[in-house]
Amino acid sequence: MIEGSAIVTSRSGSVSAIDASGERVSTASHEILHPVGLTLSTKKDARIFLTFSNGVAVALNEASVVQCIDYTQRPFDKEDQALDLEPSESNLKLRLIDGQIALASSRLSPISDLRIQLPKGELRLHKGTCLISLDATGLHITAYEGNLTYYYPDNKSREFVSAPKGIRISDQSMERQRVAKASTVESLEVEQIRFCQAVQHASKRVTFQANDSTRLPPEPVLIVRPQYFQQPYFRPYQFKE
Secondary structure (H helix, E strand, O other), X not given: OEEOOEXXXXXXXXEEEEOXXXXXXOXXXXXXXXXXXXXXXXXXXXXXXXXEOOOOEEEEOOOOEEEEEEEEEOOOOHHHOOOOOOOOOEEEEEEEEEOEEEEEOOOOOOOOEEEEEOOOOEEEEEEEEEEEEEEOOEEEEEEEEEEEXXXXXXXXXXXXXXXXXXXXXXXXXXXXXXXXXXXXXXXXXXXXXXXXXXXXXXXXXXXXXXXXXXXXXXXXXXXXXXXXXXXXXXXXXXXOO
8 A cells, every 4th residue: 555646626715735744735726735644724715625546535615624644545557447436445534623524435446445533433434425514513414425424432333324314413412422413415505515516526527547557646637528528619720831
């Protein structure tokens, strides 16, 4: 297993990234990142979308903080590559410190591991798209697509959430290891639904070149949108003599 890579597919507003040594890292659009140890922060009205070399896309909403604790991936060759499935296996662990994030992992391999550490407990996304947020009323988890498992802090109890369901766990209900409130995707705000759809789109915008021969992090390649090939032809053609 070697370190994986990621690319900023899009961003808006003020976003900062600090690496493990405390140095600032550029988060410009299409910037290639080495995620391990990075702490990403967004200000008010700012957002950032990243796609990892395992096909997982992560989006930070405004006023959010996320840290990448670990990210390793098994090198792969060209024969392993496919647009609809992760080419190898990977272990990605993130920590949500504050705010709201969305993740899309429809291409994730069944043998890969994707976990999000929370201030209290941990979440494992098996496959699909989810929305996670922290606020004064507690922890909000919605399986927009696919399914996930939330593990309580003692790791003895858990909640399985399958789309289109959501749960809220307050500090009080967490002590009792119970859900404070159940909900559905229909209860999400319009902006939250668009946020989930946007992270799904981000996961399909990038493919990564094989790296088995180099043992270096995979290099991202942006995929041209289908609309590009539907543009009108420029006619009549003109040639300069």
